Amino acid sequence: LNYQTARFMTSAPTLGQCPADQGREVAFAGRSNAGKSSAINTLSRQKALARTSRTPGRTQLINFFSLAGDEACRLVDLPGYGYAKVPEAVKREWQRHLADYLQRRGSLQGVVLLMDVRHPLSEFDEMMLGWADEQDMPVHILLTKADKLKPGAAKSALAKVRSQLREWEDLVSIQLFSSLKRQGLETLEARLDAWLLDTAEA
Ligand code: GTP
Ligand code: MG
Numbered sequence: 001l002n003y004q005t006a007r008f009m010t011s012a013p014t015l016g017q018c019p020a021d022q023g024r025e026v027a028f029a030g031r032s033n034a035g036k037s038s039a040i041n042t043l044s045r046q047k048a049l050a051r052t053s054r055t056p057g058r059t060q061l062i063n064f065f066s067l068a069g070d071e072a073c074r075l076v077d078l079p080g081y082g083y084a085k086v087p088e089a090v091k092r093e094w095q096r097h098l099a100d101y102l103q104r105r106g107s108l109q110g111v112v113l114l115m116d117v118r119h120p121l122s123e124f125d126e127m128m129l130g131w132a133d134e135q136d137m138p139v140h141i142l143l144t145k146a147d148k149l150k151p152g153a154a155k156s157a158l159a160k161v162r163s164q165l166r167e168w169e170d171l172v173s174i175q176l177f178s179s180l181k182r183q184g185l186e187t188l189e190a191r192l193d194a195w196l197l198d199t200a201e202a
Contacts, residue, residue: 001067001068001073001189001192001193001196001197002067002068003043003044003045003067003189003192004044004045004046005044005067005068005069006040006043006044006046006049006065006066006067006075007049007065007066007069008049008063008064008065009064009065009066009071009074010063010064011061011062011063011064012061012062012064013061013062014062014097015062015097015100015101015105018062018064018101018105019064019071019074021104021105021106021107022072022107023070023071023072023073023074023107024072024073024074024107024109024195024196025064025073025074025075025076025105025107025108025109025196026074026075026076026108026109026110026111026112026192026195026196027075027076027078027101027108027111027112028040028075028076028077028078028111028112028114029078029081029098029111029112029113029114029128030080030081030113030114030115030125030144031080031081031114031115031116031122031124031125032079032080032081033080033116034080034114034115034116034144035114035116035142035144035145035177035179036050036077036078036080036114037050037051037052037077038050038052038144038179039112039114039142039144039177039179039188040065040075040077041179042179042182042185043075043185043188043189043192044065049065050063050065050077061079062076062077062078062079063076063077064076064077065077067196073196074107075192078098079094081094081095081098081124081128095127098128098131099131102131102132102135102137103131103134103135108137109138109195109196110137110138110139110140110191110195111128111132111137111138111139111140112139112140112141112142112188112191112192113125113128113129113132113139113140113141113142114141114142114144114177115141115142115143115144115161116143116144116145117143117144117145117146117148117149117154117157117158117176118145118148118149118157120141120143120157120160120161121161121164129165129168129172132171133168133171136171137171138171138172138173138195139168139171139172139173140172140173140174140175140188140191141161141165141172141173141174141175142175142176142177142184142188143157143158143161143174143175143176143177144177144178144179145178145179145180146176146177146178146181146183146184147178147180147181147183154176155176157176158174158175158176161174162174173191175187175188
């Protein structure tokens with residue numbers, strides 16, 4: 001797939017207002033500030049397709065992007081979870097929506113779960129992995145901002161997370177990623193191609 005063809009489709013304030021559940025989509029999830037919107041911009045070779053911000057919690061809506069002019073082929077930028085300033089009740093509400101989305105969204109082929117390479121496997125990341133496991137939903141983990149560590153330290157962080165997730169290795173793949181250095185882009189594209197380009201029409 002040519003990810004440069006990504007175009008903004010729509011924003012949904014709740015999962016109930018998502019586009020029709022047809023075709024195929026891949027969602028980008030992870031803590032606030034992990035780099036989800038940046039990764040979508042890096043993939044699409046567009047600077048401001050998805051809004052990025054130094055302020056965590058910037059993405060509050062669920063944003064849908066179509067690929068190759070086909071609204072049946074989509075990338076989804078999810079709001080970050082765990083944003084500290086959000087009231088606890090709102091957080092819980094969002095967690096419930098997120099779990100629902102994973103459970104019910106038939107067009108969802110897989111989740112790209114982003115974690116800052118310096119702080120992987122937060123409580124919330126574990127929760128996402130648990131939900132994905134319940135649904136047999138494949139997860140591709142990006143250890144983001146790999147440019148913030150020396151190459152050796154980044155490699156050992158990768159090895160450590162791999163070994164911590166060994167029990168999930170059927171469902172979970174992991175790589176280092178940096179939007180800043182465009183590191184790991186080809187690996188990510190290959191994973192997305194495998195999810196979005198299944199020969200059998202969904
Ligand atoms: P929310 O929308 O709040 O959930 O955040 P997000 O996960 O979409 O993060 P976003 O892409 O907005 O990036 C957050 C901050 O991290 C921004 O200041 C980015 O410039 C920075 N950032 C993202 N990716 C990288 C990276 O690969 N390397 C470095 N050094 N900084 C990055
Ligand atoms: Mg964002």
